[in-house]
Amino acid sequence: MPCAAVLAAAAGLAAFAARRDARSPAGAPGPPRLVSLHDVPTEILVALGAADRLVGVAEPVDLPEDVTRVLACIPCVAGAEATLARRPDVVLGMGVVAEQDPDFVAALRREGVEVFLPDPATVEDLLGLVREVAARAAVPGHGEALVAQVRAEVGPEGAPPPDPLRIFVYDCGDPPFTAGGRTVLTDLIRRAGGRNVFEDLATDWSHVSWEAAIARAPELVVIHSYAYKGQGDAGDKRRTLSRFPSLGRLPVLVMPLRLSLGGIGSLEGLRRLRAAIKEHAR
Amino acid sequence: MKTWRLVTCLVVLGFLLGVLGLAAGPSGWRSPWEAAGDLFSGDEVVARLRAPRVTLAAILGASLALAGSLMQVLLRNDLADPYVLGLSGGASLGAVTSLALWPGLPPGPAAAAGAAGAAVVVRGVARGAHDPARLLLAGVAVGSLLASATGLVLVLAPADRVLRSATFWLFGGLGTPLWPALGIPAVLLAGCVGWGLVRAERLDRLTLGDDLAAALGVDVPGLRREALVVAVLLTACAVAVGGLVGFVGLVAPHVGRQLAGAPHRGLIPVAVGIGALLVVVADTVARTAFAPREVPVGLLTAAVGGPFFLWLLQRGRR
Numbered sequence: 001m002p003c004a005a006v007l008a009a010a011a012g013l014a015a016f017a018a019r020r021d022a023r024s025p026a027g028a029p030g031p032p033r034l035v036s037l038h039d040v041p042t043e044i045l046v047a048l049g050a051a052d053r054l055v056g057v058a059e060p061v062d063l064p065e066d067v068t069r070v071l072a073c074i075p076c077v078a079g080a081e082a083t084l085a086r087r088p089d090v091v092l093g094m095g096v097v098a099e100q101d102p103d104f105v106a107a108l109r110r111e112g113v114e115v116f117l118p119d120p121a122t123v124e125d126l127l128g129l130v131r132e133v134a135a136r137a138a139v140p141g142h143g144e145a146l147v148a149q150v151r152a153e154v155g156p157e158g159a160p161p162p163d164p165l166r167i168f169v170y171d172c173g174d175p176p177f178t179a180g181g182r183t184v185l186t187d188l189i190r191r192a193g194g195r196n197v198f199e200d201l202a203t204d205w206s207h208v209s210w211e212a213a214i215a216r217a218p219e220l221v222v223i224h225s226y227a228y229k230g231q232g233d234a235g236d237k238r239r240t241l242s243r244f245p246s247l248g249r250l251p252v253l254v255m256p257l258r259l260s261l262g263g264i265g266s267l268e269g270l271r272r273l274r275a276a277i278k279e280h281a282r
Numbered sequence: 283m284k285t286w287r288l289v290t291c292l293v294v295l296g297f298l299l300g301v302l303g304l305a306a307g308p309s310g311w312r313s314p315w316e317a318a319g320d321l322f323s324g325d326e327v328v329a330r331l332r333a334p335r336v337t338l339a340a341i342l343g344a345s346l347a348l349a350g351s352l353m354q355v356l357l358r359n360d361l362a363d364p365y366v367l368g369l370s371g372g373a374s375l376g377a378v379t380s381l382a383l384w385p386g387l388p389p390g391p392a393a394a395a396g397a398a399g400a401a402v403v404v405r406g407v408a409r410g411a412h413d414p415a416r417l418l419l420a421g422v423a424v425g426s427l428l429a430s431a432t433g434l435v436l437v438l439a440p441a442d443r444v445l446r447s448a449t450f451w452l453f454g455g456l457g458t459p460l461w462p463a464l465g466i467p468a469v470l471l472a473g474c475v476g477w478g479l480v481r482a483e484r485l486d487r488l489t490l491g492d493d494l495a496a497a498l499g500v501d502v503p504g505l506r507r508e509a510l511v512v513a514v515l516l517t518a519c520a521v522a523v524g525g526l527v528g529f530v531g532l533v534a535p536h537v538g539r540q541l542a543g544a545p546h547r548g549l550i551p552v553a554v555g556i557g558a559l560l561v562v563v564a565d566t567v568a569r570t571a572f573a574p575r576e577v578p579v580g581l582l583t584a585a586v587g588g589p590f591f592l593w594l595l596q597r598g599r600r
Contacts, residue, residue, distance in 0.1 A: 173447050174388070174457040175576045198574065207450060208308075210458050211331050212574030215309030226385075236385070243460065246326055 032138055035077055035086055037093035039063050040263035041116075041133050045092075046070050047146055047264050048130075050137040056086035058093075062258045064265075080107040088113055090136045094262070095119035120262035121182040121204065123154055123191060123270075129262070153267050157191060164195040165277050168218035168247070170237055172226065175207050185222075185260035185269070192273035193281075194220070214246050220280050221252045222273075224260065251280050285548035288541055292555035296340070299559060303336035303566045304328055308573035331458060338459045339565040339579070340558040341467045342524040343534070347557025348474055349516040350531030351538070351549060352509045355485055357414045364517040364531035367421035371428030372400025373521040378432050378448045382439045389451055394522035400424055401514040412492075412503060454527035454580025456565060467519050474512050475554060481505065482546035489544070529584040530557050533591050540594045560587045 035056040036042040042057055043064075051070045056077035060068055077083045083091060084107075091108055095117050098105045108115050116136060120126050127147045134143020167189050171177040179185045180201030189196045197216035198208060221241060225234045234254045242248035253276040259269030304317040309327060312320065320328035349364035357366065365373075376396025377389035408420040436448060478485070484505055487495040492502045520527070538553030564582040571577075 172385075173450065175450070175455065201574070207576050208574045209569060209576040211327055211569070212308040212576075214327060214331075216574075236387075243458065244326065244330070 032089045032136060033087060034137060035083055035088040035091045037077075037083075037091060037097050039258060040094055040120075040129075040261055041092035042071065043067055043258075043263045043265065044130055044133045044146075045137060048134055048137060048139050048142045050134070050139045050142065053137045055088060056083060062256060064258075080104050083108060084111055084113070090114045090116060092133060092136065093117045119204075120184055122184065122187040123150075123266065126184060126262055126266060127151065130264075150264070150267060154191060154270060160190065160195075161193055163282075164190075164193060165220055165281060166197050166216065166218045167194045167220045167222055167277075168197050168213050168216070168250075169222045169224060170241065171205065171224040172237065173207065174240065175209050176213060177205060178208050178213070179260075180204055180206050183260075184262040184266055185255075188260065188266060188270050188273055189222070192270055192277050194273065194277045210244060210247075214244060218247070218250060219282075220276060221247065221250050222276075223252055223254045225254045225256045251276070285542055285552065288548075289551050289555065292552065292559065296555065296559055296562070299562050299566070300336055300340070303339070303562055304332050306566055306570050307332050308569055308576065334459045334461050334464060335456060335565065335569070336562055337464055338456055338467075338523060339561040341464060341471055342456070342520050342527060343530050343557035343559070343561030344554040345467065345471050345474075345516040345520040345557075346527060346531035346561075347534035347538070347553045348471070348478060348550065349513040349520070350557075351535040351546075351553050352478070352485075352513040353531070354535055355489055355546075356506060356509050356513065357418050358489070359414065359418060360536070361532070362418070363528075364513060364520070365526065365528070366425075367404045367417065367514075368400040368424035368428055369397040369421075369514065369517050369521075370526055371425040371432065372396035372398070372403075373518070373526060374432040374452060375428045375435065377451050377521075377525070378435045378439070381447050381451070382435055385447070388457070389447075390522035393451075393525070394518040396428075397518040397521050398514060400428060401510070401518075405510065412506065450578055451525040452580075453578035454525045454583070455578045456524045459523065463523065467523055470515060470519050471554075474516055475550060477508070477512055478550040479547060481508070482550065485509070485546045486544070525578070525580065527561065527580040527583055529580075529587055530560055533587050534560060537587075537591060537594055 031053050033055045034045065034053045036045060036054060037058040039061050042054070042060065045051055045054060046067045054071070054074050057071055057074050058078060059076045060071060075086065077086060091113055093115070098117050105115055105117070116132065118125070118129050118132065120129050127150060130146050130150065131140070131143045134140050134146070169179040169185060171179070178198050179196060180203040181199045182202065182204045186196040186199050197213070197218050223234045223237045238252060253272060255269055255272065258265040259272065260266065301314045301317065304321060305312050305314050307327065312328070317328055321333055323329070346364050350362070353362040353364055353366055354360060356362070373393040373396050376392035376394070380387060380389040380392035404417065404420045404424050407424060408417045484500045487498045487500045488502065488505060496502050534557035535549070535553045537556045538549045542548035542552040560583060561579065564586045565579045567586060568577050568579040568582050
């Protein structure tokens with residue numbers, strides 16, 4: 001029996017070693033094997049033209065059709081076992097992945113996999129994220145090109161207008177869940193010429209009270225839309241807002257989730273915000 | 283006489299705390315006179331947000347206090363609270379299922395249905411409401427089952443939006459009630475308090491044990507059935523409008539007994555008043571202490587009521 005146990009252990013070790021050998025560590029020949037656990041890095045990889053590095057992706061939540069078409073033949077992964085089975089060199093995600101399942105992230109790191117989980121809070125962070133993802137995909141040149149393209153679209157950060165349009169972001173819920181100061185959406189609003197009325201909240205997303213929202217006298221409401229997968233639409237949220245006369249009569253801009261989470265979609269988000277702020281400027 | 287003095291004190295204190303609840307809010311403090319003026323002029327903040335919220339807090343606390351008092355008699359257990367018969371599990375399952383399937387709708391009605399459904403199942407499993415120990419054990423078993431089903435729904439829910447909304451609700455988020463939504467809970471509470479006062483003497487006899495109560499002329503099965511229905515209705519209605527607010531239903535009857543004694547004619551109005559005050563104070567803190575953020579009131583009921591309860595216990599020991 002002890003012999004059998006030793007043999008089994010040896011076989012296990014050999015299999016583990018073989019699996020580790022099958023990875024392509026930095027400096028070794030062959031493109032890096034990447035798994036993406038979040039839409040944001042997935043979309044960046046596709047924009048970098050490095051989708052062929054992906055050996056696994058978490059099921060896309062809200063990606064544009066041209067991106068999901070590229071991902072069609074890449075296996076979906078969920079959980080440590082399925083992720084490790086893809087033998088990744090690097091696992092990409094966002095901070096929310098560790099918040100939701102820290103054990104999963106710890107398990108990946110124990111197995112020697114590099115896990116990259118950024119939390120972008122500004123457009124500059126987004127540019128840094130593009131560079132980091134490009135470096136891990138071994139396409140730094142493509143990264144610089146994409147950064148230059150994003151920077152050109154965003155434009156220089158000018159001086160804020162003297163009296164910017166006040167904007168309330170309504171994500172969901174009662175009391176309302178809204179964007180605080182440490183979100184890409186707040187930075188997008190600022191760059192578009194507005195001001196998030198809760199930008200003073202030193203957090204990313206938070207529940208606030210309706211009374212506080214009304215007291216800050218917003219002039220435009222940005223509704224965060226979860227229109228995908230039957231998670232309720234902007235209509236439900238408009239109905240909720242209509243319960244409060246001073247919020248219900250405000251103009252509304254519906255922003256799909258992916259346009260404000262800190263990925264490439266932020267560019268489209270910025271375009272929509274600029275147009276809405278221009279339209280409703282005093 | 284003592285009871286009336288206590289009730290008068292509670293009414294006066296309730297009025298003062300109610301005014302404080304109208305005057306204080308996340309957008310700032312208004313003087314009581316200004317708040318009163320804004321209430322009658324239909325001001326959006328005071329008349330539409332603060333006033334219904336303070337009223338809901340009072341109704342919710344009073345309902346849970348009465349339901350807790352009845353549960354403690356029914357189960358002859360000082361640790362019984364309104365949620366003990368699997369009602370919190372049923373309410374949670376109803377609420378998270380509603381949030382997962384119909385995210386645009388408020389989860390209250392499904393939560394109330396879940397709580398009532400759990401009570402029916404527990405009563406069926408325990409074969410009636412006659413044996414307190416059997417009822418309690420059935421409640422614990424059904425509650426555990428429903429809690430695991432709730433966890434399953436949360437894990438399988440499509441995204442963290444459900445988790446976020448459910449978390450707030452599960453800790454007692456009073457939300458933003460509209461005046462018409464308070465009609466049913468208020469009428470139900472008034473009816474149940476009336477029922478409790480009419481049945482007060484029989485409830486006192488029931489605390490002596492079923493045999494003695496029956497010997498004193500109480501229809502024990504009938505009274506148990508009525509008390510169970512009243513407690514479940516109050517709890518289901520409370521979770522429908524305010525989520526799961528813990529601690530109040532457990533502690534308010536104990537504080538009531540310390541202040542007014544065990545007889546239900548005095549206990550019921552005093553416990554109801556204590557429950558209402560406790561939730562009004564906790565809600566005022568929940569709305570203002572972390573402004574502009576808002577925290578679920580259920581997180582604060584124990585923080586507000588716990589020290590007072592400990593003080594009462596210490597005082598009683600001396």
